[in-house]
Amino acid sequence: MTGHLAVRRATAWTACIAAVVSLLTVAAGSATAAPVAQASRTINVTERASLHLVKKSGSTIYQAGTATGTLPGTVTTRFKVTTKVTGSLKIVTRGGTLTMSVNGRPRSMGTTARFGGTMRVTGGTGRYARARGTARFEGVVNRRTWAATVTARGRLTY
Amino acid sequence: MTLRGTVLAALAAMIAAGVGAAAAGAASDPGVRLTAAFPRDARLGAETPVAVGLKIAPRHLPAPVEELRLRFPDTLGIATSGLGAATCSRPAADFEKVMIAAVRLAGCSPNAVMGRGTARAEVRLGGHDRASSLVIPELANVTMLAAPFRADRFGLLFLANGQRPFGVTLAFAGEIGPAPRPFGGSLVMRVPPVPNQFDAVVALTQIAFEIGARDIRYRRGSGARASWYRPEGIVLPRRCPRAGFRFELELRLADGRRPRASAVAPCPRPATG
Missing domain, CATH: 2.40.350 (AOC barrel-like)
Structure with a gap:
């Protein structure tokens, strides 16, 4: 039982970390892709x-x-x-x-x-x-x- | 094939031929015939002369021609040819009196020659009425020359050197100007009436000329170092336009009528290699 709980906790943590990493990646990506106003010449x-x-x-x-x-x-x-x-x-x-x-x-x-x-x-x-x-x-x-x-x-x- | 099948096939062929002929000459007047052709050895993508012929039946259209307008295909390279390396200008008075005291090229540079051909006209002595006048056919050599560019149009000069029996030289003004689609331009020749002091009417009945004729020679250099070369003729496109090269002729007659005729020059073969 304890073993099962440990596995489930580890899986949950892994999922959380993955979600945070993916969120950060998206945020970083969108930061670089954000339109930067350039003055036309x-x-x-x-x-x-x-x-x-x-x-x-x-x-x-x-x-x-x-x-x-x-x-x-x-x-x-x-x-x-x-x-x-x-x-x-x-x-x-x-x-x-x-x-x-x-x-x-x-x-x-x-x-x-x-x-x-x-x-x-x-x-x-x-x-x-x-x-x-x-x-x-x-x-x-x-x-x-x-x-x-x-x-x-x-x-x-x- | 059964007899019924043969009859049906023949009927279908007749209908198809009739539709084709009607489409080709939809606006054609029976009194005018236009022909257009390239030489047998012409090739797509290469330069070539273009032969154009016009015949008018004076019995159908007795009034003299005052203007001839030949619309040519969009893809035909007249402006991209080497024709008209020089231009020739004549005084405006020449085009009013029509008959000029000059022979051959009337002092124009041979480098202005763009085309050559022949014309036949009826000289009607004793009035405008063809039936009551004395009609004498006259044969002339026609030379088409480049004239100065004016008002967005390439100027042209036509010289008709009469051969027999009158042997006079006539000068006509013309131009290459715009034309509605699908044409690339229109070649215009103005044929005003010969001044009436001679009580004669000159009515054009036939003209055949070759633009970029192969016997045209231009001079390069001057004096002892002068040499002659053949200018590049009309440049054909590398691909044939759909339904061939279509030409259309519109005449303006002295009685106000505007008969038309059209012709399609068949596609030459593609260049090899």
Whole structure:
């Protein structure tokens, strides 16, 4: 009988200790996961991208290159070129990635053609996971090699 | 298969063919015929010329064409081609008087040539009424050239060099502008009436041209170091659009009618390798 009681007491203590430990763990976990308010930051951005042709498919042109300026990194683009220039652009920086939608128009013909328009942040990762912002861009493309340089100026909040 | 089965299968095939034809030419006018095609050796994902042809039956549509609007597929890479490395501008007065004192490219750079073809027109001497006028067919070589970019549109210049019997050069303005979905743009050619001092009406009856024709050559460099190269033609997508490459033509006639026709260019084969 005494043996049975001892076993039952030991089991109860073990259960208690386990419950306390698990409670403490949950409390500690929730303490680290609690949202910490971070002040968002808004900066003026000036970027210059040098792009080269990756491939063309019909009216869609794929380019890649490097960006220098406020957010240096690598750039990949996908533009549909008709009487408008629409598409998306992704910049991979050390702090994270930024994805933008592009809406513009060609502005001239010839071997060296100009284009311009606006771009808007549609997503991001890392430091730019909650980024938002818009920019205006101007570019020049060589229609023989499809190498392009694009300059963008805008504001970014992240 | 039984006789009943054969009859039913034939009926089903006839109905299917009828529905298909009706869908393809739902808004087509019997007086206009449009054709569009790529060469047999064209490949998806590669560059190619595009051949477009238009025929008008003057008995059905006697009024002269004043504007031709060709809507082309969204996936067709006209702006991503190498065509129009230079632009050619003519004085606005040329497009009012239509007939110009020039030959061949009228002083334009060969690097502005985007397409070539032929046209046939009826020259009606003695008035607008086709029945009471003397109708003389005229054949011309047509060159499509890039013109300066204006108001969000790629400018175009069409030169028609008459061959026989009149042999005059006509200049027409045009543009590549936006088009409603599912089209990627519209190629417009404006054909104003020839000034009436000649008491003649020129009515376009046929035009066939190749955008990005393979015999187009552009000049690189100048002087003794100049060389010639073939510009990149229209870039095809790597995948065929559903139901092929659809083109639509809308004409504006002098009597206000707007007949339409459509055509589907069959899909070329995919590129190998």
